[in-house]
Amino acid sequence: MPMLSKASDKYAAFKAPSLPDRTWPSKKLTKPPRWLSTDLRDGNQALASPMNPEQKWNYFQLLVDIGFKEIEVGFPASSDMDFQFAQKCVAEGPSDVWLEVMTPCRKDFIRRTVEAVRGAKRIIVSLYIATSDNFIDTVFNTTREAQLRTAVEHAAYLKSVTKDDPAHKDTTWALMWSPETFSDTDPAFAIEICRAVKEAWEPTPEVPIILNLPATVEMSTPNVFADQVEIFSRGFAGDDSVCVSLHPHNDRGCAVAATELGQLAGATRVEGCLFGNGERTGNVDLVTLALNLYTQGIDPGLDLSNLPHIRKTVETLTQIPVHTRAPYAGDSVFVAYSGGHQDAIHKGFKKWTAGLNDTNNSNNNSKSQIWKVPYLAIDPRDIGATYEAVIRVNSQSGKGGIAWVLSQALRLEAPKAILGAFSPVVKTESEAKGRTLLPEELTELFLRQYSVRERDPRVLSLVKRELQPDSPTSTSSAASTAGLVRIETVILVNGLPRQLVGHGTSNLEAVRFGLSAFADCRLEFTCTLGKLAATVASDGGFAASDAQAIAIVMCSGGKRVTWGVKTADTEEEAILLAALSAALDWHKELPLHHQRLRLLPIVHSPIVQAVA
Numbered sequence: 001m002p003m004l005s006k007a008s009d010k011y012a013a014f015k016a017p018s019l020p021d022r023t024w025p026s027k028k029l030t031k032p033p034r035w036l037s038t039d040l041r042d043g044n045q046a047l048a049s050p051m052n053p054e055q056k057w058n059y060f061q062l063l064v065d066i067g068f069k070e071i072e073v074g075f076p077a078s079s080d081m082d083f084q085f086a087q088k089c090v091a092e093g094p095s096d097v098w099l100e101v102m103t104p105c106r107k108d109f110i111r112r113t114v115e116a117v118r119g120a121k122r123i124i125v126s127l128y129i130a131t132s133d134n135f136i137d138t139v140f141n142t143t144r145e146a147q148l149r150t151a152v153e154h155a156a157y158l159k160s161v162t163k164d165d166p167a168h169k170d171t172t173w174a175l176m177w178s179p180e181t182f183s184d185t186d187p188a189f190a191i192e193i194c195r196a197v198k199e200a201w202e203p204t205p206e207v208p209i210i211l212n213l214p215a216t217v218e219m220s221t222p223n224v225f226a227d228q229v230e231i232f233s234r235g236f237a238g239d240d241s242v243c244v245s246l247h248p249h250n251d252r253g254c255a256v257a258a259t260e261l262g263q264l265a266g267a268t269r270v271e272g273c274l275f276g277n278g279e280r281t282g283n284v285d286l287v288t289l290a291l292n293l294y295t296q297g298i299d300p301g302l303d304l305s306n307l308p309h310i311r312k313t314v315e316t317l318t319q320i321p322v323h324t325r326a327p328y329a330g331d332s333v334f335v336a337y338s339g340g341h342q343d344a345i346h347k348g349f350k351k352w353t354a355g356l357n358d359t360n361n362s363n364n365n366s367k368s369q370i371w372k373v374p375y376l377a378i379d380p381r382d383i384g385a386t387y388e389a390v391i392r393v394n395s396q397s398g399k400g401g402i403a404w405v406l407s408q409a410l411r412l413e414a415p416k417a418i419l420g421a422f423s424p425v426v427k428t429e430s431e432a433k434g435r436t437l438l439p440e441e442l443t444e445l446f447l448r449q450y451s452v453r454e455r456d457p458r459v460l461s462l463v464k465r466e467l468q469p470d471s472p473t474s475t476s477s478a479a480s481t482a483g484l485v486r487i488e489t490v491i492l493v494n495g496l497p498r499q500l501v502g503h504g505t506s507n508l509e510a511v512r513f514g515l516s517a518f519a520d521c522r523l524e525f526t527c528t529l530g531k532l533a534a535t536v537a538s539d540g541g542f543a544a545s546d547a548q549a550i551a552i553v554m555c556s557g558g559k560r561v562t563w564g565v566k567t568a569d570t571e572e573e574a575i576l577l578a579a580l581s582a583a584l585d586w587h588k589e590l591p592l593h594h595q596r597l598r599l600l601p602i603v604h605s606p607i608v609q610a611v612a
Ligand SMILES: CC(=O)SCCNC(=O)CCNC(=O)[C@H](O)C(C)(C)COP(=O)(O)OP(=O)(O)OC[C@H]1O[C@@H](n2cnc3c(N)ncnc32)[C@H](O)[C@@H]1OP(=O)(O)O
Pocket: 042, 045, 075, 077, 078, 079, 103, 104, 105, 106, 128, 129, 130, 139, 140, 180, 216
């Protein structure tokens, strides 16, 4: 059947309860909820191939490592496997973790469930029955009154075989009561049945009853769910023996939003699954919820530092891949392809790093560290991702993306002008390959384009001396040569070797001085330094190596600008080689009749003899 032209013939709008004086919209989340992972129950019961005991145990350990203090381990009365798994968790699980076990309102099931967790330190028994009129009618074929009686009867029975039974006195028992299908339940009835169950259980402030509100099926917009939760919470206002909890599903794709608003509306505990696994469209995604808090400056109390490992483990155990665009965890969440995004990320990252390194900044330990990198909701490194993976360069990319890759790979903040000159080369290469360039491919292209690793064949020799005050090579007075350097080099000009000698307070100054006498204008050099990464790390990123320095030198004079990019063992040597290369190119680009670099042939020069 195709979709109807008149949807209202088949679907009725959800009847939202009225709450004109709602207070949740002006509240803020300021702390994390109590988290419960239901991966091993609601998540596992929704798998095409449920996990075997060994896999469940691996998953359990992962949850413990992440820091969950409440873990639902299964439905022990449903099968021997779930029964034995609960026993194993009791015997081998950490003593500070509450184990949660689920049972329907059936006495034989309750007895078996309690048996499965005999000897445990802390147990939450999750008891539930549906409370929506639709379920009461369709599934149970009964009335609200009868459903309430069943609920109370089984809560009282559970009490008699747990906390009232001396044989179980060493266990701390908590009841979690869920009006299943709360999202579709008259809030007044939800309050009525929960009050009755609470009375039967007799909780204390030390071990409150958990009143768990499931959006068994998500029925409406998150604001409506928040109103439902606020109405319910008001029914237990000021009652410190009650903890209001949420158990949202994601049928309308709004589970995360509904859970956040539900907390504003009064809930202090949340049940869900990692990466939103669970029945149909899943339970609420706990990773997203926790990291949403984290990026608001709130410690979620869960350690997701190694998210790639967590993701891999979950994918292997559930056989469900995490979507490439899943918040925080997907492959694509930190990847920018388009030029505008890349440029903003690069600039933002540079500014943020500068703030971190600015030791003079009195804000250094506070404001300047606040993450404000455009387009990135979180610092990838906080959750185990690398910066190198952030930007992928293709023909949609501009200078910003190239700058990012070079800054990561070569620790080099390449000047805008050389990026502009290199950008068309990158686009052509990406188009020729028909795909994105990997960071290492782009770096290699840069190194090749500017012949970075090859020594310039026009530089035949290069000697640098520090001039001493009484240096015999100095032509000036002893006092004035102190701290100067002298560069002696033999270069090929129009195929002929020429000697060039220059002095200056720095290498660049000396080269400039040596060349200026023969140029038709003053030459200026500006230099940028970096490190050439020698190896590509196993994760595809770069491992920076300090072995090789890399220098970009821009030579400008008149209206002409040329570039030299060279590597060497030391920064000093790299700068000199790059500067000479840039200067030779600058000179080469002069029309022949303007070439003034007519240096003396050096047939008799001792330097040339040394080179020979
Ligand atoms: C929303 C949730 O996720 S709730 C948890 C759901 N999880 C699971 O069901 C996984 C484990 N379940 C099982 O292994 C089985 O369903 C069992 C062992 C619990 C029960 O098996 P069966 O006795 O064969 O019943 P079945 O699976 O058909 O369940 C439906 C019956 O349970 C009843 N039922 C449903 N919820 C409850 C409840 N909370 N309390 C009591 N009975 C309930 C239904 O009304 C129906 O009763 P009927 O047979 O008299 O019509």
